[in-house]
Amino acid sequence: MLSPRPVRLQDVADTAGVHPATASRALNPATRTQVSADTACRVLRVAEDLGYRPNPIARSLKTARSHTVGLVLPDLTNPYFPPVVRGIESALEPAGYHAWIVDTHNDPLRERAQIESLRARRVDGLIVATARRDHPHLRALHADGVPLVLVNRSVDDLDVPCVTPDDASGVTQAVGHLAALGHRRIALVGGPFTTSTGAARTQAFRHAVRDLGLADDPALQAEATRWSEAAGAGALRRLLDAGADCTAVVAASDLLALGCYDVLAERGLRCPGDVSVVGFNDMPFLSRLRPGLTTVRVAHHDIGAEAARMLFEAMAEPQRPARSSLLPVSLVVRESTAPPQRAERPPA
Known part of the structure; x- marks a missing residue:
């Protein structure tokens, strides 16, 4: 017995009574605001009723985008990064994007290999948290036109967007x-x-x-x-x-x-x-x-979300001058600080 034919975008459009381009815009969170709210609701309801699932490969062929980004971290065991990743994903997902996450183990050679692997997967841009002040590989990527955003770090004399705490x-x-x-x-x-x-x-x-x-x-x-x-x-x-x-x-x-x-x-x-x-x-x-x-x-979550937004800007307007975002911080006082109780030197 033959398997049922997968539901196509054309099927959704015909059932909803709209043009396929309108159905496509309604189904994409990044373009949904380009159609009326009533139309978007109708298309989404039809898509759910028919069991429609977008084909990411077909979409990438049509748009020349993979709708994925690479996230390059120095150490996944560092508790600093999970909430930053959450922030990045919170901005990517509503726009229909997903992240490939790699851990460089703070190893420059591994970092280069991981980034090349991400590029082989045709990611649309990179969010990089491994930057060193002198970073030839990131300079080369920038020269090649790869959209980049740096998180928590910057590279000396490299004009790419970055988001850091103050x-x-x-x-x-x-x-x-x-x-x-x-x-x-x-x-x-x-x-x-x-x-x-x-x-x-x-x-x-x-x-x-x-x-x-x-x-x-x-x-x-x-x-x-x-x-x-x-x-x-x-x-x-x-x-x-x-x-x-x-x-x-x-x-x-x-x-x-x-x-x-x-x-x-x-x-x-x-x-x-x-x-x-x-x-x-x-x-x-x-x-x-x-x-x-x-x-x-x-504000780890905010740093991640802002980095994703800045990457979208860099991908949409490659010639746009890079901007940096400095996010505010605050001191949290707990029990590890108190007035000094001695004047002598601590023992070695």
Whole structure:
């Protein structure tokens, strides 16, 4: 027995009494507003009654678009990224788009291979969260005309759209909070200088302590080699082993701050009794830590949604000048910060 013929767009249009082009616009969330609400409802009801399913391959052949985008992440195990991905998908899906997600494991060679795999799938654009300040591959992609949007990072002297949290404001709020509690020697566990985020937050820290008349002391600043808990621990160990005299630490991310927690615990130092700690990002579940981490809250979902909208702009108007979007942040005060209770140097 022959299988029933699949329902076609023409069948939906004939049953709804409209032209196939009108039916197509009504069925596509990105173009639905181009037809009247009554027509759109009628077409959608007919499509559901007939069991119509759009053919994405046929649509891509007709429009020269795959209606997919590539999402390039450095580390899927980093809790920062799931809510960003949710935000991206919240903007993609109403427009009929879907994301291919790849994890580069922070490996440049793997990143190149993953991006080429996405291009082989003919994605319409890329949302990239792996950018380094010097990133030849992204420069080459931009030169080839690939629509790009950068998330949380930027590339030096590369004119592509990017959406980031307001790093300077966040660090300034963190330092100001500690200073208001009475801390005078505040250490920094900064992110990798190879990333714009690491460089920007370090620069903001140095400006903030100077503006408040505090010590801008290189002996109180250490660079973490990666955005990871282990790298944060390694950076704080180096500071303490060198005899850093501090009563508070600003960590350039929550993962780095968790590494600081580990080091304080292993050396018998109390947080915040001996050393206060502030993070950055407000990852999920931080309020359940003991002590709860004071941190800079980032609108992860909004960052993702804005990145998707900016990619649509870049795809629709390739010659449009790139714009950057800086999203506001706020300080969330929890139990990891308190007035300093000692003046002596912490033990190494």
